[in-house]
Amino acid sequence: MPGLAPTTLPSVQPVGSVPDGKVSDFLTGKIVNDTSEEYVRQNIEKALVRQYKYAPADCTPEFTIKVGSSRKRVDIVIFDKGADHTQANAYILVETKKADVKPTHRTEGVGQLQSYMSSCLNVRYGMWTNGTDRFCFAKRDDSRGGWTFEEIIDIPGFGQTEADAQRPSRKDLKVATADNLLFAFRRCHNYIAAHEGKQKTEAFWELLKLIFTKIEDERSPKLNFFATPSERGSSTVASAAKKRIQSLFEQRVVNKYPTIFEAKDIEIDLKPEVVAYAVTELQGYSLLRSPVDVKGVAYEEIVGSNLRGDRGEFFTPRNACRMAVAMLDPQPDERILDPSCGTGGFLITGMNHALEYIEKSERDQWDDPARGTEYEQAELYRRRDEYFRECVFGIDLNPALVRAAKMNMVMNNDGSGGLFQANTLNxxxxxxxxxREAIQLGSIDVIVSNPPFGAKIPIDDEEVLSQYDLAAVWDRDEDGKWAIRFDKHGNRVLQKSLPPEILFIERAIQLLKPGTGRMAMVIPNGILNNPGNAYIRNWWAVSSFVDDLFVDQAAIAA
Structure with missing residues (x-):
């Protein structure tokens, strides 16, 4: 589709949609103001239903209770199953706050939650969160007619005992929903940074060691990635948790991924009590079963806040990744490449798209599509592994991003073996x-990419520029035809420098299979409409041999 117009977004409000500045409450469907506090509450409402498995009918937002002589509103109340929604039947109270409210706040901190819990005779548990911070409590009888509040790792899910919630079994692992996994990653990262005195980037890499250990533990027959309440609550007892997690990391992660974790990375460089805290924040989730988009948003937000450099990196929103991949429709026998892969968002979306075809084609041949034999399942995994080895590739200049991308790929089915640190434009x-053995010019079926862009990171190496027609000076004659300028010796005249996105367009074309390759690339809208870039559009129109999709960067950012 050469010459495709820039992508634009409709400005007309669809009939029946939620007005700007409003949001539909997940539990009630009522239209409420879309505030920063409401954002936290909506995420928790979704978690209570989808992760903790409470019925929506047993949860009520903005429930009024009597506290002394006054009446207060609790953000979310969970009632006993099927019970009338009265203060006497309240089972769990949840208070949600906007991100800048501290847990120690005099009127809106955890003290507010505990006063509400004291006023509800039969309430057993409570949660206070601003998204970044989260505290869970169990209400205990102090045997003197009052109450004490013991901090616990998590509130129980529906049908769970308190003990189950503190050390979940495989059947109890929660599939993350909305931004709740992102909140958990943030809590861990912030806790590490605050208690270790590390730079943000150092804290990030230590967190990734724990995330990797969690993933590999989920693949083992018995779960050992956990910390107990006593280990979380005592720096002395926490040493047992640190020892257990360190052993898992060495045995199941370092040995399995030597290209990601080198000898210098073998130690989890965190205090025992910090390890125990972070482990308890992650242990209740299933990272393997959680949706790709949920993991991607959480992971890339943490990566972006730590590793985004000064070379124009832009982490593509997942909906844009899905749109481009759906249009290209990569198949299981096609080689897919992102020549500026960053943290791997495009590649993960593309490879999972192809994996769906593999899964369906294999299951269609099974006697029981829902449950294959041992041989049938082994064949499915063989095909998946073969696809990862032969068809999934990524390149990026930033070695930290390549490492982060490999970790992201492992968290989302794998394919990390096809990632390389290199300058694609060289x-x-x-x-x-x-x-060079893995990727040759003219060998790729599908390219999806969001290359770094901007005049602040120009390419001015003549050896690099000399490879590209678009790096030459172009002239336009009176008839409107474009041609490359040559000097008196017959050599092409090169521009002194170019922003990298222009060269990435041509390099992508060079990498694609002639006639059958196809690509989707996010580019600045100036390439599509600036008069000074008309020669690029002309070059594309006369030399294009692929179906292509250029996505307007301004539309993506919006």
Missing amino acids: NPHRWSTKL
């Missing part, structure tokens, strides 16, 4: 031998 002869 002459391929300067690439490593392994990269």
